[in-house]
Amino acid sequence: MPMAPGGAGLLGHNSDFRSDRLGTLNRLSKATEPLLRLKLPVPGVRAAVANHPDIVQEMLVEKAKWFDKSDMLRFSLFPLAGEGIFTSNGELWRRQRKLMAPLFHPKALERYAPDMVACTVRTLARWRDGDDLALNAETTRITMAVAGKTLFGADTFSEADELGHALTVTLDWAGWIIGRPMAIAHILMRRQLGLLRERSSGRVAELARRAELGVRGPVLLFGERGRALARAIVVLDEHVQKMIDDRRSSSAVHGDLLARLLDARDEDGSVMSDRQIRDEVLTLFVAGHETTATGLAWTLHEACRDPRVYAEMEREADSVGDEPTVADLGKLGMCLRAFQEALRLYPPVYVFGRDSTQAVTLGEYDVPRSTNVMVSPWAMHRRRDLWSDPERFDPDRFSPEREATRHRYAYLPFSAGPRICLGIHFAYLEAPLILATLLRRYRFELLAEDEPEPSATLRPKHGVRVRVRARR
Ligand code: HEM
Numbered sequence: 001m002p003m004a005p006g007g008a009g010l011l012g013h014n015s016d017f018r019s020d021r022l023g024t025l026n027r028l029s030k031a032t033e034p035l036l037r038l039k040l041p042v043p044g045v046r047a048a049v050a051n052h053p054d055i056v057q058e059m060l061v062e063k064a065k066w067f068d069k070s071d072m073l074r075f076s077l078f079p080l081a082g083e084g085i086f087t088s089n090g091e092l093w094r095r096q097r098k099l100m101a102p103l104f105h106p107k108a109l110e111r112y113a114p115d116m117v118a119c120t121v122r123t124l125a126r127w128r129d130g131d132d133l134a135l136n137a138e139t140t141r142i143t144m145a146v147a148g149k150t151l152f153g154a155d156t157f158s159e160a161d162e163l164g165h166a167l168t169v170t171l172d173w174a175g176w177i178i179g180r181p182m183a184i185a186h187i188l189m190r191r192q193l194g195l196l197r198e199r200s201s202g203r204v205a206e207l208a209r210r211a212e213l214g215v216r217g218p219v220l221l222f223g224e225r226g227r228a229l230a231r232a233i234v235v236l237d238e239h240v241q242k243m244i245d246d247r248r249s250s251s252a253v254h255g256d257l258l259a260r261l262l263d264a265r266d267e268d269g270s271v272m273s274d275r276q277i278r279d280e281v282l283t284l285f286v287a288g289h290e291t292t293a294t295g296l297a298w299t300l301h302e303a304c305r306d307p308r309v310y311a312e313m314e315r316e317a318d319s320v321g322d323e324p325t326v327a328d329l330g331k332l333g334m335c336l337r338a339f340q341e342a343l344r345l346y347p348p349v350y351v352f353g354r355d356s357t358q359a360v361t362l363g364e365y366d367v368p369r370s371t372n373v374m375v376s377p378w379a380m381h382r383r384r385d386l387w388s389d390p391e392r393f394d395p396d397r398f399s400p401e402r403e404a405t406r407h408r409y410a411y412l413p414f415s416a417g418p419r420i421c422l423g424i425h426f427a428y429l430e431a432p433l434i435l436a437t438l439l440r441r442y443r444f445e446l447l448a449e450d451e452p453e454p455s456a457t458l459r460p461k462h463g464v465r466v467r468v469r470a471r472r
Contacts, residue, residue, distance in 0.1 A: 001048060001365045004028050004036035012039030013047075014179050021454040022378060025049075025351060029379035035365050042184055044191075046371040047353075053386070053409035055362050056375050059354060060409075060417035063362070067354035069093075069419070070372050071187045076174040076456075078217030079233050080167075083276065084283030085422070096280065097422070099264055103257055106425040112150040113326045116430045119145035120437040121323070122157065129470035132447060134463030135300055140164055140293040142434060147288035151257040152281065154243050163239060167286060169232035173225060175455030182218065190215045191370065240281045244274070257284060290457055291348035292427050295413075296434060297464040299342040302393040304446035304466070309338055309395055317439035324436045332432040335439075337395035339431040343413035345393060350378035350458040352415060377412040378458065386410040443469040 006027060007013040016024040028036060034052035050056050059067055068089040081087045085096045102108060123142045127133070141160045148156035156163060177183050190212055197208035221230050247258055261277050272280075303310045312334040320328040329336075353374040360367050367373065382390045386407060387397070396402065414421035421427075438444075445467045450460040 001035055001037040001367070002031075002033045004038050004049060005031060007039035011041050014040055017179060022350070022452065025376040025379040026382065029376065029383055034363050035367075035373075042188070044188065044370075045184060046368060048367065048371055048373045050362070050373050050375050051379075052363075053380065053407040056380070056412065056416065057409045058362050059373055060375070060415065060419070063360060064417045064419070066357055066360045067373070068357050070353040070355045071190065072178055072183060072372060073353060075183050075186055075217065076177050079229060080170040080174065080236070080286065081283040082217075082279035084279035086283045086287055097418075099260060100257065100280075100284075100422060103260065104422050104426060106429075109426055109429050110326045112146070112426075113429065113433060114323075115149045116146050116433045117323045117325075117437050119149060120434045124438070124441055127442065127468055127470075130467065132465065132467050135444075135466050136293060136297040136460055136463040137164070139296040139434070140289065143289035143293040143296070143430070144285075146430060147285055151284055151288055152243055153247070153254055153256055153258060159239065162235060166232040166235040167290065169228050170236070171286075171290070171456040173229045175457075176225065177218075186215050186218070236282060237278065240278050240285075243281065244277060287421075288423055288426070292423075292430060294346070294348045294457060294459050295339060295343050295427070296431060297460055298346040299339045299431070299435065300438075300444050300466070301446060301450055301460065301464045302342050302345065303338055304444055305449070306393055309334065309393070313338060313435065314439050314443075317436040320436055320440070322437075322440060324433050326429075328436070329429070329432060332436050334395060335432040335435040336428065337398040339428075339435065340398045340413075341393060341395040344381045344387075344397070344411060345391075346452055346458050346460075347377035347381060347413040348457040348459075349413065349415070350452075350454060351376040375412065375415075378454075380410060380412055383410075441471060443471055445469065 004013060006016050006024065009015055011018075013024070028049050029051055031051060034050070034055045036049045036051060038047040038049065040047055050059060069087055074087045077087050083092060085093060085100065088096065120142050122145065123138060127138075141157075141164075144156050144160055144163065148154040193208045193212040193215070197205050197212060200208065218226075221227065243258065244262070247254070247262065253259075258281065261272060261280055264272050303313055316332050316334055317324075319331050324332070351374055353372050356367050356369055356371045356373065358369050362373070381387065384390060387410070409416055414424045414427075447465040447467055448462065450462050450464050452458045453461040
């Protein structure tokens with residue numbers, strides 16, 4: 001594998017990423033080689049960047065069974081998501097995906113449309129003509145309420161600020177810890193314990209297995225950042241436990257995700273552990289709202305800068321009722337395309353990775369076992385050879401004709417292959433309904449252009465500051 005450009009100095013590419021994540025991803029994507037090796041300072045820690053959609057297709061789709069969710073991602077998200085569906089691997093992941101998938105089928109999701117609109121209307125009731133708002137906080141309030149209501153039957157409105165803060169702290173910690181010595185040490189220790197378990201038997205293997213479980217997440221949390229994380233986790237755990245306790249004590253029949261998790265039985269009849277339910281609830285709660293909220297804020301940011309697109313979206317919003325329904329989706333084409341285009345320019349999951357579980361080839365290159373291969377939707381979405389005028393906001397790129405001319409894996413906001421986002425249809429249902437409900441009642445004026453801030457997700461640095469004007 002050819003070495004990536006840059007990476008000078010003792011820390012190699014690690015320091016490039018620390019000083020400028022998005023710029024480094026962009027620079028790497030300019031290289032002509034489809035797969036590049038990164039220089040890292042620790043022996044035995046290998047990383048590469050997949051630069052071309054063909055390689056992405058090979059890794060995420062055709063050879064998916066030889067790639068697991070990466071140890072670095074699993075470590076950084078462990079305090080929040082544990083062994084939930086986003087971070088788990090192997091049999092556990094397969095079982096949980098099979099259990100949840102039926103709820104995310106496009107037809108099954110339609111029943112959530114009224115809640116999606118109702119949560120938006122409830123948020124709008126707090127706005128007044130002329131208010132200056134940080135839009136990302138408002139879209140977060142909406143999508144958090146939608147996720148809480150539709151997946152878990154929970155009302156999060158009164159707790160949105162407390163929950164939002166706790167989640168921001170945990171996600172910021174996850175974004176910060178990636179690539180740091182503590183994370184690398186945990187990962188190396190865990191791999192050594194894994195090898196010991198595989199190569200030994202009896203009591204030694206059992207001790208290695210237990211020790212391995214003990215280092216999946218941080219063992220000690222120190223410093224102000226660590227203490228803030230510990231406090232945030234207590235807040236989140238308490239909320240989730242209350243949600244579970246309330247449901248267990250209720251006699252009503254529910255058909256939502258929480259009911260499915262609580263009712264699930266193994267082949268031997270055993271139920272899911274409380275810890276596993278907690279991990280799934282928090283995973284789905286976060287995955288189900290954070291990315292969509294950010295995507296919606298960026299959509300309005302971009303639309304405000306493009307009068308033609310804005311006018312078309314507003315016209316669509318005016319063509320549906322005050323409370324749009326599934327039947328109106330056909331009239332909201334520009335709202336959907338603008339959302340898709342915002343996810344291209346600002347993909348909330350701007351980089352993700354897989355670890356090879358054995359030596360494997362990608363393209364014409366040998367990839368050794370335990371290599372972390374990164375994919376960056378951010379960089380892929382801005383390649384000049386895949387997108388014409390890539391910096392320009394142009395929702396019409398998502399017309400069926402133009403989509404048909406593109407490489408299938410050039411657009412990756414939801415990833416691809418068996419681990420593709422479970423909520424893609426949820427997001428594509430929710431986004432146009434929310435946008436139409438907002439645009440019908442308010443006009444948005446952008447107060448300042450925003451810029452992306454790469455942490456665990458790609459949030460707008462200043463939250464997208466807007467002034468809202470009530471429409472008659
Ligand atoms: C704009 C909105 C969204 C974006 C950009 C997004 C993005 C992603 C990406 C990139 C992944 C895969 C990461 C990887 O391959 O390593 C993922 C996985 C996942 N997403 Fe989403 N997502 C969105 C909305 C949602 C929603 C609304 C839900 C649920 C209601 C959801 C639930 C999940 C779950 C459960 C997974 C893990 C799937 C698995 O590993 O089997 N997402 N998402």
